[in-house]
Amino acid sequence: MPRYRLLIEYDGGAFVGWQRQANGRSVQQVLEAAAAALDGGRPVTVFAAGRTDAGVHALGQAAHLDLDRDLPDDRLRDALNHHARAHPVTVRAAARVGEEFHARFSAVGRAYLYRILDRPAPPALDAGRVWWVPGGLDAEAMDVAARVLIGRHDFTTFRAAQCQAKSPVKTLDLLRVTRHGEEIRVIAEARSFLHHQVRNIVGSLRLVGRGKWTAADLAAALAARDRAAGGPTAPPQGLYLTRVDYP
Amino acid sequence: MPRYRLLIEYDGGAFVGWQRQANGRSVQQVLEAAAAALDGGRPVTVFAAGRTDAGVHALGQAAHLDLDRDLPDDRLRDALNHHARAHPVTVRAAARVGEEFHARFSAVGRAYLYRILDRPAPPALDAGRVWWVPGGLDAEAMDVAARVLIGRHDFTTFRAAQCQAKSPVKTLDLLRVTRHGEEIRVIAEARSFLHHQVRNIVGSLRLVGRGKWTAADLAAALAARDRAAGGPTAPPQGLYLTRVDYP
Known part of the structure; x- marks a missing residue:
């Protein structure tokens, strides 16, 4: 059976998350x-590189599926989009791949973007697309502090209780905080992430941006290896899976 | 009575347009x-710089209103946002102004952005925020052709039948077309615009981008002073009122 890789964009606010669940519509269900x-x-199973939570968006989710039919890449993309057209999910690209390709296990890198709207007025056009944090954040202090998290660490402090990863040790290759007018963007890249890792990191970075934590406090939280030592979890609507890398 | 100027952002897809209408919720109605x-x-009347149509968004609409109360600017902004919180409209800023200020008649410039998504896959995250035009547009040809419309002209060809302006003669100060990856952005600036002028211009520029029209065809359409000589009207959801200028 021919295997195809998909590049997928979706508005996470419309779904209970990537994965099929009893309590509502999932991205997986619409694509399947x-x-x-x-x-x-x-019946077709669609395997994703990462199972995003409810409310989390994707600009570049990756997935694969096997079909009985041999279809040109562009026809598959257009046919899937035709059948999914009632929902805010779109296949940006489809490509025939070998049977050894697995969207999750072949992936060697994931990139996330977290958008914070830092202004007194709530978002109108970006409602559900950003975390609204009125009151002024010091993005530069956040960026400097973020450096203590880069590299290979035990990230237990930033790991959700329900995380199923075998080990809390991960290597964070990139963590950058930049301001673009009223918007603060956090980008994070790693081979793989723990459950809620980016949102928990962003929740702690916000404490730094507010002046409540120093970079040393963030380092101490990491060293504590205790979720209770970390800041609150940032809400899902600011998070975007932007890219999945393959060899 | 103290007069206040407002800077307003809204998601036009949720409204029948700026102006109060019998058939649905307007931005004006929510703010009033x-x-x-x-x-x-x-009862309070809110006057806008421009009455945007249904589906048209605003990042920087301007308006004014008179209140019986004397309120600090930031408190007025926050109080309006509190009362409008159920709807995708937000007051980005409020400022006390003199009685001579009128959002519409004092304005000396308006700026619009039109977003076109040029890719085979329909938008998911930007559904209702862009005009999806799959198939490849030549943005550079559009930008070159756009120059024939800059300056003072009779814009009858790009004027809606229901336009209430006294004269079809307007001065277009800026019209630029640029590509940003899959997105093509058209920016237009003038002291004032005719009804549907930007959308009608974008509809014609798309014919240039497709290679169906040359810059000379666009010039001939303008010279015809006949709406029937123009291209189709681009849909509202790609249009954003970005800025209103005052002396």
Whole structure:
């Protein structure tokens, strides 16, 4: 059966998350229904690189699926988009890949963007797309502090209780905080992340931006290896899975 | 009565347009209800610089209103946002102004942005925020052709039938087309615009981008002074009122 890799964008606010769940519509469910519709109704499983939570967006989620049919890449992309058109999910690209390709296990890197809106007025156009933090954050202090998290560490402090990873040790390759007018953007890159790792890091960086924590406080929180030592979890709507890398 | 100027952002997709109408919720109605709620229930009229159509967004709409109360600027902004919080409209700033200030008649410039998404996949995150034009547009050809419209002209070709302006002669100060990855942005600036002028211009520029029209065809359409000589009207959801200028 031919295997295809997909590049996917979605508005996480419309879904219970990537993964199929009993309590609502998931991105996986919409794409699997679209794939089944063009594969003669045969059930199709779509495997993603990362199972984003409810409310988390994707600009560049990666996934793969196997079909009975041999379809040109662009026709598959257009057919999936046709069947998924009632929902805010879109296949940006489809490409035939070898059977050894697995969206999750072949991935060698993931990149996330977290958007914070730092202004007194709540968002109108970006409602559900940013974390609104009125009151003024020091983005430069956040960026300087972020450096203590870069590298290989035990990230237990920034790990969700329900995280299923075997080890809390991860290597954070990039963590940068930059201001763009009223918006503060946090970008994070690693081979893989723990559950809620980016949102928990952003929640702690906000304490630095507010002047409540220093870079040393952030380093101490990391060293504590205790979720209770970390800041609160930032809400899902500011988070975007922007890229998944393959060899 | 103290007069205040407002800087307003909204998601046009949630409204029948700026102006109060019998058939649905308008931005004006939401802001007037918010203002009345904080002014003891007294009816308040909010005057905008430009009455945007249904679906058209604003990042920097300007308006003014008179209140019985003397309020600090930031408190007025926050109180209006509190009362309007159920709707995707936000007051970015409020400022006390003199009685001679009128959001519409004092304005000396307006700036619009039109966003086109030029890629095979439909928008997911930007659904309702861009005009999706799959198939490849030549943004550079559009930008070159756009120059024939800059300056003082009779814009009858790009004027809606229901336009109430006294004269079809307007001076277009700026019209630029630039590509940013999959997105093409058209920016237009003038003292004032005719009804649908930007959308009608964008609809014609798209014909240039597709290679169906040359710059000379666009010049001929302008010279015809006939709406029937122009291209189709671009849809509202790509249009943003970005700025209103005052002396």
